[in-house]
Amino acid sequence: MASETTLTAIPTGVVGKQAPGIWGFNGGQMIALLIMIAALGAAPFFLYPVFVMKLLCFALFACAFNLLIGYVGLMSFGHAAYFGMGGYVAGHAAKVMGLTPEISIIAGGLIGAGLGLIGGWLAIRRQGIYFAMITMALAQMVYFFCVQAPFTGGEDGIQAIPRGKLFGVIPLDSDMAMYWVVAVVFLCGFMAIHRVIHSPFGQVMKAIRENEPRTTSLGYRTDDYKLVAFILSCGLAGVAGATKTLVFGIATLTDVHFSMSGEVVLMTLVGGLGTIFGPVIGAAVVIGMQNYLAEMGAWVTVIQGVIFVACVLAFRRGIVGEIGNLFKVKL
Amino acid sequence: MSLSRRSALLTGAALGIAPLSRAGAQANTIRIGVLNDMSGPYRDISGPYGVACAKQAVAEFGAQGFNVEVINADHQNKPDVGAGLARQWYDQGVDMILDVPTSSVGLAVAQVAKEKNKAYINTGSATSDLTGSACQATTVHWMYDTYMLAKSTGSAMVKAGGDSWFFLTADYAFGHALERDTAAFVRAAGGEVKGQVRYPFPSTTDFSSFLVQAQASRAKVIGMANAGADTINTIKQAAEFGITRRGVKLAALLMFLADVHALGLQTAQGLVLTESFYWDLNDRTRAVTRRLLPHLSGAYPNMASIANYSATLHFLKAVKDMGVAAAKASGTELVNRMKAIPCDDDAFGAGSIRADGRKLCPSYLFEVKSPAESKGPYDYYKLLGTTPAGEAFRPLNEGNCALVRS
Numbered sequence: 038m039a040s041e042t043t044l045t046a047i048p049t050g051v052v053g054k055q056a057p058g059i060w061g062f063n064g065g066q067m068i069a070l071l072i073m074i075a076a077l078g079a080a081p082f083f084l085y086p087v088f089v090m091k092l093l094c095f096a097l098f099a100c101a102f103n104l105l106i107g108y109v110g111l112m113s114f115g116h117a118a119y120f121g122m123g124g125y126v127a128g129h130a131a132k133v134m135g136l137t138p139e140i141s142i143i144a145g146g147l148i149g150a151g152l153g154l155i156g157g158w159l160a161i162r163r164q165g166i167y168f169a170m171i172t173m174a175l176a177q178m179v180y181f182f183c184v185q186a187p188f189t190g191g192e193d194g195i196q197a198i199p200r201g202k203l204f205g206v207i208p209l210d211s212d213m214a215m216y217w218v219v220a221v222v223f224l225c226g227f228m229a230i231h232r233v234i235h236s237p238f239g240q241v242m243k244a245i246r247e248n249e250p251r252t253t254s255l256g257y258r259t260d261d262y263k264l265v266a267f268i269l270s271c272g273l274a275g276v277a278g279a280t281k282t283l284v285f286g287i288a289t290l291t292d293v294h295f296s297m298s299g300e301v302v303l304m305t306l307v308g309g310l311g312t313i314f315g316p317v318i319g320a321a322v323v324i325g326m327q328n329y330l331a332e333m334g335a336w337v338t339v340i341q342g343v344i345f346v347a348c349v350l351a352f353r354r355g356i357v358g359e360i361g362n363l364f365k366v367k368l
Numbered sequence: 369m370s371l372s373r374r375s376a377l378l379t380g381a382a383l384g385i386a387p388l389s390r391a392g393a394q395a396n397t398i399r400i401g402v403l404n405d406m407s408g409p410y411r412d413i414s415g416p417y418g419v420a421c422a423k424q425a426v427a428e429f430g431a432q433g434f435n436v437e438v439i440n441a442d443h444q445n446k447p448d449v450g451a452g453l454a455r456q457w458y459d460q461g462v463d464m465i466l467d468v469p470t471s472s473v474g475l476a477v478a479q480v481a482k483e484k485n486k487a488y489i490n491t492g493s494a495t496s497d498l499t500g501s502a503c504q505a506t507t508v509h510w511m512y513d514t515y516m517l518a519k520s521t522g523s524a525m526v527k528a529g530g531d532s533w534f535f536l537t538a539d540y541a542f543g544h545a546l547e548r549d550t551a552a553f554v555r556a557a558g559g560e561v562k563g564q565v566r567y568p569f570p571s572t573t574d575f576s577s578f579l580v581q582a583q584a585s586r587a588k589v590i591g592m593a594n595a596g597a598d599t600i601n602t603i604k605q606a607a608e609f610g611i612t613r614r615g616v617k618l619a620a621l622l623m624f625l626a627d628v629h630a631l632g633l634q635t636a637q638g639l640v641l642t643e644s645f646y647w648d649l650n651d652r653t654r655a656v657t658r659r660l661l662p663h664l665s666g667a668y669p670n671m672a673s674i675a676n677y678s679a680t681l682h683f684l685k686a687v688k689d690m691g692v693a694a695a696k697a698s699g700t701e702l703v704n705r706m707k708a709i710p711c712d713d714d715a716f717g718a719g720s721i722r723a724d725g726r727k728l729c730p731s732y733l734f735e736v737k738s739p740a741e742s743k744g745p746y747d748y749y750k751l752l753g754t755t756p757a758g759e760a761f762r763p764l765n766e767g768n769c770a771l772v773r774s
Contacts, residue, residue, distance in 0.1 A: 085455075087455050091448065091452060184540045184570075185540060191540050191541030191542060192472060192542055193471050194447060194472045196502065197475075197479050281448065285447070285448050285476070286451075287472070287475075289447045289476075291447060291448065291472075327446075331442050331443070331444070331449065331453055332440070332442075333442075337444065338407050
């Protein structure tokens, strides 16, 4: 895998190879994208719409996380902070300030990006385990803030958040109306991430992942690139959290807790690190398990563990990574 | 490697198919969904025992012209999982959701029940908002809330002689509310509050310096305004310091028989706590406990698990009273009927449900026995005081519930 995207390929090779695809998608990715869009359109008629909405919010969250770990090689253990704060701010904006849903979601994204600016500025100065520990420490600070701050409602969270009217006109109270909004938010986020990865900026990100000192020696300010990638990832995580808050009408401590940071790592690993579609499939597997296995009582966590072990043992590249390997395409 | 991969795939496929084989809803079947914690910190308090208690109530209610089905799921203490499951259940024909510990999940499910106009009986959350600012016409709050715990432990304890208090408070909204409410009841009953210390929440595991401060205040009672693992740790460390052996009482504000069992009498002796049910209170509680025991795999019921028994019985009575079709049509009407007919069961005796959805029952102040006083399994409590049903809960007009004002 490393040899495919080594630095020597960057100036001409990679860009030249992908030019024939549409919007930077190669053949396999185009098919996968069409399948995904078809599934998005059909899902609410076959599956429970609220479940699919939750899945899409987590899929966007995992995609945002994957942007960082899969393409820059930065392992953040504190992404729950940006996801959860996005949710709290959107909930506060929609309930107390009475703002419309699209403004609330944008507010959630902005606060995620703003926190990402502070957290990233501090964390990117270190690498590897130190980077992960700094992000985790910052996330714990956000968690403590959420436990204490008056506007978050402590351990009860913000409850009964109205979904409101989109642009002030279209009511979102019905699950189907909300579903299409969530689907559009997810697709926009997904395409944005894809665009970033295939931009010249994305090429530098991948170069940093493969060999940071060499990228520096080529004249790139790697810290600046890492910071921008961190802010983008956090902003999208904030958008995902804000959307989830509007879907359920609640924002609680679960979303800022560090176990949520672990869950998003799990989703990305199960789906496939560094693949565009991997996090979506990973989120579907993890959220599906939480939802459909809930009726098995105490077995949920056991089964979750077994599936995780099975994935790590049998599919090293994650589900999507293995499928891509099977068909010899990059997904 | 290829073999293990194939077997892993097969196992995965088998697991994926398992939950799909579920029967659809039938018109003459009342479905009760027990939504609680089956794997986390509240498992031993209700969890599988709460489900068994609800099933026992269905068995005792017997055949009355309609079928009753009890299903259960684990909300994993996540509000979004809980609210999502509740939505799905109500849409798939579940008529009442029961239990739901953890306040954030309890409040979230109340919103869903209101939206879907279905009955919701909470027996596991402590937040008094369920019958206050967040009250709904579809909600019944069956068991303890923070007001009742503070009142019983605060004022009954002063009456029993513990008239000077020191508080050990978890520094977040729930801890502050418990401390404030309990201190108010202590003062109202003529007691004195000598001071308080607030410790960072969560992640405080060493309570020694706080306990020493509490001891230095020379208060007769140390009130623990916290919950769960913090309370357990405080009690263990207080026992190690020998605080309780020197005559100082530890008062737990949210504690159950299962927690005392887990701690053991040696550690928990002398602890003061409030519950609404104890199996050895009277002939009726002993009778219902005897009937339940074969289904509880060795554990004894506490107020949270047996509330599911009591609530299910009353719910089924109301369904029978108004007919299955009418009960399925409107959760608000069903809950109104539950409020209209009087409650009576072996666990809590005679009672009633108030306009704001509050089930009324007496609360009892217990002291944990010493190992020498305990004569048999689960012989743990001695009664210190009783707060009658009419006084145990927050007065109707002080809750700020919209159902009461209109």
